[in-house]
Amino acid sequence: MTTPSWQGLMKEKYRLSLRLFLLLNALSSIYCMLNPLANKAHIIVRTPVAMIFIGSTFLLITNVKNKNLRVHINIISLIFGIFWAWNAVLAQHALQTTDLSWFMVTLLAVLFIGAIAFINNLVSFLLHCLPTTLTILFLSNWEYWVPVLFAFALPTIGIAIHQIIKQRNDRFILSLLNTLEAEKETLIDLSMIDPLTGLYNRRGFENRTENALADPSSVHTLLLLDIDHFKAYNDHYGHMMGDQALTRVSAAIRDAVRSRDIVGRYGGEEFMVLLVNTTPQQASETAERIRQRVYDLSIPHMFNESVATNVTISIGTAQVKNNDMETALSQADQALYSAKNQGRNSILSFDTWSVA
Numbered sequence: 001m002t003t004p005s006w007q008g009l010m011k012e013k014y015r016l017s018l019r020l021f022l023l024l025n026a027l028s029s030i031y032c033m034l035n036p037l038a039n040k041a042h043i044i045v046r047t048p049v050a051m052i053f054i055g056s057t058f059l060l061i062t063n064v065k066n067k068n069l070r071v072h073i074n075i076i077s078l079i080f081g082i083f084w085a086w087n088a089v090l091a092q093h094a095l096q097t098t099d100l101s102w103f104m105v106t107l108l109a110v111l112f113i114g115a116i117a118f119i120n121n122l123v124s125f126l127l128h129c130l131p132t133t134l135t136i137l138f139l140s141n142w143e144y145w146v147p148v149l150f151a152f153a154l155p156t157i158g159i160a161i162h163q164i165i166k167q168r169n170d171r172f173i174l175s176l177l178n179t180l181e182a183e184k185e186t187l188i189d190l191s192m193i194d195p196l197t198g199l200y201n202r203r204g205f206e207n208r209t210e211n212a213l214a215d216p217s218s219v220h221t222l223l224l225l226d227i228d229h230f231k232a233y234n235d236h237y238g239h240m241m242g243d244q245a246l247t248r249v250s251a252a253i254r255d256a257v258r259s260r261d262i263v264g265r266y267g268g269e270e271f272m273v274l275l276v277n278t279t280p281q282q283a284s285e286t287a288e289r290i291r292q293r294v295y296d297l298s299i300p301h302m303f304n305e306s307v308a309t310n311v312t313i314s315i316g317t318a319q320v321k322n323n324d325m326e327t328a329l330s331q332a333d334q335a336l337y338s339a340k341n342q343g344r345n346s347i348l349s350f351d352t353w354s355v356a
């Protein structure tokens, strides 16, 4: 699970608790309308519960039909809470009773709805239950204040404690999700890095170049670089020295280009560089700078046959046209092959070479 899906789950919970609240209100209002006690009274007594029934049914249907409709749960709970309190006032007036049992049924129904629907939302619970609780206290002249306040305090305390525990859990889960996401990002980054040289591997290179190629107005140049006679180097100096040479050459390439250019290890002793947004002139200057920097490392290579006595590289370059990296790669490869054939430690641009 990710943070956005967690937030989606929270929204869904919010929606479900609203629906539950509306459903319980609709059911309770039906009961109150059919209650024989209420029938004894004037029809006006049934006005608030009728409004609760119409309002909750309408909102419930609307909410089920349109998931994205935003309904403020606190406002709805307060309005319905006031309606229930109004119902208590009208009923008491009509029935002329201070009988606790009658009040308790209404109060417990309201508290039950609030506690079930708003187990995680103390504010909504209070907004829904306080109007009726206070009204009943006044209507009964505070005669039954102990059972009324007890009935109100018990779920209030329970919901408050439950909310504190839930908030702690939510914070813990969110921090856990953030840590997991950060670790996932690190792993993705690591999976794109070549462990020996620290450059992008082929996957990382492709991933990074996708972003650069997204801008169609820019002109990019692809460089393919290959260490000359590296097999002979490995054979004579050993694999460990070969690894060291690869690491130093990688660093030299990285240092010779701008930070926005993308450098990757193509595989073995081959590298690739995407020179982002460069003119052909700048590209050939950069390729020459790379070649020279590697030469200047002066890594001894007595078996770099008829090229030099130190490690050198050959470079093939090609412009990336129409964001077509595959074609550019094939062209740079052809240019590199020719640069090797022309004596190595050299640079060949596919674009000028193919025209000639």
Ligand SMILES: Nc1nc2c(ncn2[C@@H]2O[C@H](COP(=O)(O)OP(=O)(O)OP(=O)(O)O)[C@@H](O)[C@H]2O)c(=O)[nH]1
Pocket (backbone or CB within 6 Å): 196, 226, 227, 228, 229, 230, 231, 232, 234, 238, 239, 240, 241, 242, 243, 246, 267, 268, 269, 340
């Ligand atoms: N030390 C080391 N050697 C590697 C690594 N990957 C590839 N190589 C060696 O690189 C050498 C590549 O040799 P070749 O493909 O024949 O090319 P080359 O000898 O450089 O000849 P040219 O490219 O024609 O100049 C092989 O000997 C590989 O074993 C690596 O990670 N470490």
